[in-house]
Amino acid sequence: MSSSPPPAETAQDEFDEALQTITGGGSGSRVDGDRLLPLLRAALGSGRGADLPSVLHRLLETAVDLLGADYGALHISGDFVAGSTSVSTDLPPDDLDAVEGALRSARLHDRLVDESVPIRIDDLLTEPAPRAGAASRLHVLGVPVRVGGTTVGSLCLARSAPAPFSASDGQLLRALGTAAAAALDHARLRAEADRHQEWAEAAVGTAAALLSGEAEKPYSILAARVRVLAAADLVWIVRSHGGSRPLEVVAAVGLDHRLTEGMELPRDWQLTQLVLGAGQPQLIASGDLGGGRERGQVAVGPLMIVPLLEENRAVGAVIVGRDSGGAPFSPFDLSRLAEFTEHATVALQLVDARADQQRALLLKERARIARDLHDTVIQQLFAAGLELRSIAAPLPPGPVVDRLNHSIALIDAGMAQIRSGVLALSPDAASDSVRSRILEIVRELSGQFIRPPQLTFDGPLDLVARGGLAEDVVAVVRESLTNVVRHAAATEAAVAITVRDGWLGIVVQDNGVGLQHAYQRSGLSNLAERAAAHGGSFAIDSSTGRTLATWSVPYDAAGRE
Amino acid sequence: MAPATRVFLVDDHEMVRRGIANFLEAAEGLEVVGEAGTIAEAQSLIDAATPDVVLLDVRLPDGTGIDLCRELRANAPGLPCIILTAFNDDEAILAAVLAGAAGYIRKDVAGSSLIDGIRAVAAGGSLLDAGFARRAADRLRDSRNGDPRLAGLSVRERQVLTLIADGLTNRQIAAELSIAENTVKNYVSNVLAKLDLASRTQAAILQRQPMEH
Helix, strand or coil: CCCCCCCCHHHHHHHHHHHHHHHHHCCCCCCCHHHHHHHHHHHHHHCCCCCHHHHHHHHHHHHHHHCCCCEEEEEECCCCCCCCEEEEECCCHHHHHHHHHHHHHCCHHHHHHHHCCCEEEEEEECCCCCCCCCCCEEEEEEEEEEECCEEEEEEEEEECCCCCCCHHHHHHHHHHHHHHHHHHHHHHHHHHHHHHHHHHHHHHHHHHHHHCCCCCCHHHHHHHHHHHHCCCCEEEEEEECCCCCCEEEEEEEECCCCCCCCCECCCCCHHHHHHHCCCCCEEECCEECCCHHHCCCCEECCEEEEEEEECCEEEEEEEEECCCCCCCCCHHHHHHHHHHHHHHHHHHHHHHHHHHHHHHHHHHHHHHHHHHHHHHHHHHHHHHHHHHHHHHCCCCCCHHHHHHHHHHHHHHHHHHHHHHHHHHHCCCCCCCCHHHHHHHHHHHHHHHCCCCCEEEEECCHHHHCCHHHHHHHHHHHHHHHHHHHHHCCCCCEEEEEEEECCEEEEEEEECCCCCCCHHHHHHHHHHHHHHHHCCCEEEEECCCCCEEEEEEEECCCCCCC | CCCCEEEEEECCCHHHHHHHHHHHHCCCCEEEEEEECCHHHHHHHHHHHCCCEEEEECEECCEEHHHHHHHHHHHCCCCCEEEEECCCHHHHHHHHHHHCCCEEEECCCCCCCHHHHHHHHHCCCCCCCHHHHHHHHHHHHCCCCCCHHHHHCCHHHHHHHHHHHCCCCHHHHHHHHCCCHHHHHHHHHHHHHHHCCCHHHHHHHHCCCCCCC
16 A cells, blocks of 8 residues: 555645636636646646645745735644745835735735635725835735635735736636645645554554563553654553453553552542543543542543453543643544554453463462472471371480470471462462461562561461451451561561460561551551450560560350351 | 270371371370272271271362261261361361361371370260361351352252251261262262362362373
């Protein structure tokens, strides 16, 4: 496929029509060959080659020349292509001021754009009054410049020659106006084609980057690219992780701190509703898209919202915005973004699939390790431990038996660790069991310590910790370890949970500096309250160089729940 | 001197059986009268060995120690069984209740009261903490607040499970529900499969199919 844009059909047709009129097809006076030739040249030159401003300038020069004018002006209004104004004249500066002043006070450009019909004014008075000897009356001719049914500018000529502009002058100028429109249309299409190309190349580049396997944060890569391509101020990508779970911000780029990666899109924001309802790409004018307490803080400029689709289901959205007062996005921008997003989604799905595959492999590997630990390591340790006990049994008390007993204790500790390890490695551990939740907490916080906190369970924790007690047990483990991380400057910690003889105990030990400040102690009152609510107690002791936090509550030993 | 307590071991790890056997033989008044690594082996050897106590692992290559225990108890209600497990206490208690065992002994060394446990059980005692056993049985009976895995049980399976929680043997359940004992066995196996007991914590371990690499 050629990358050059299609010809500006509409404008070209209009031009042919105008030419037809001039050369005799219409009812107006004929145009002679001398005038027709430069017109054709100007028109033909307009469609190709040179950049837009010089094409427009040449058209204007041609018009001034052909129609014997003293002054010409071509105004293209602001947001259509890069607004361009051309002036062509050989008038002395004072006269130029006088002519421009006259045209301005006649509001010629505005009228042409508003009314969109040619305007001819004979004998317009110039003001301020021209210098002596200069013309004080002007003949003015103007035509609208129309692209695709919209008036985007005006082409005006003025002259002081005695004769006013003729009907055939009017037709000629209309033809030139049409040529200018063709040039504009062409330039617009070419600009769109260039940007189309940019987006398409970026889509390929982004897909390649995502698939390279080095992309640690694929959504952030995507968001950064989109921000540049769309000339946007911010890009947010949100995803739901299924069901009724809230939308999570998976990428946020741009100078904006209202949404950051990892946060949830507040449910009561209007933006959330827009995203959830986004079956189709949408263009949103600026406005306040927040809600609830945040109202007034989420005023944004123009927005584009394009759904992220997976198997035809919207699972999130790409939200692209400009600051308040920024230029609005066009339908062209929106469809480029939609295409780009679609391409990227395919790449992302491949990335996800690959990650899933790696995760599955990892789980299998973990499962294998867990099985090995259980099937061989624990059993071997158990057998070895029994062997040691058999050896120790007939011996009289003494240093040998002490050493054997010490070894046995070590083996037991090792087995307890392995049991916890096996539990942590098992892929389908019911995530709602208290045990699994505690393992998860320890795993989460393990990076904060030199080695993962030691975790031991003794007794049927899940049988005893039910309902509110379960929540409290989980919370106490989390708060205790978090306190250790925040305040104790500890490098090691151990958690032991015991369920026995009517008491559920959680003992958290660390090698840190203990609690130094009163405000740190205030964090502990929460733990004490949780214990008191179950008729239990909480104590903390830093006197031995280690800190020992003991939380214990009674349970009904007879088994009545 | 009183006759020694006769112990039968069922565990698929040979070295564990060796370790336990050596350990028990060294103790006063205990004698290991037979060993098996599978359910099939156990079934063919136990009767002839006439044990006083059976020590069995939950996980066996050809089934679960829970099934085996229930079957032994149906045939010989007076024969006490002890579940030997490396699982955690929650699962071990549930397993013991389901099996109708006299208790469980965790596979730790120092704390393992293997010898005391066997002696106590042989004398007609129980190793199960009554409070924990009650909680576990309640959990099994309670269809609403119980284990979510039990939601998938049929009406018949639920009846069987309730009777298991009440401590009935397969034979007693068969009489209670007026169905054949073999049918009860099938229901029990179904319930155990659905409960997938060890999988909550040990899914990885219980995968029987060979792992792909």
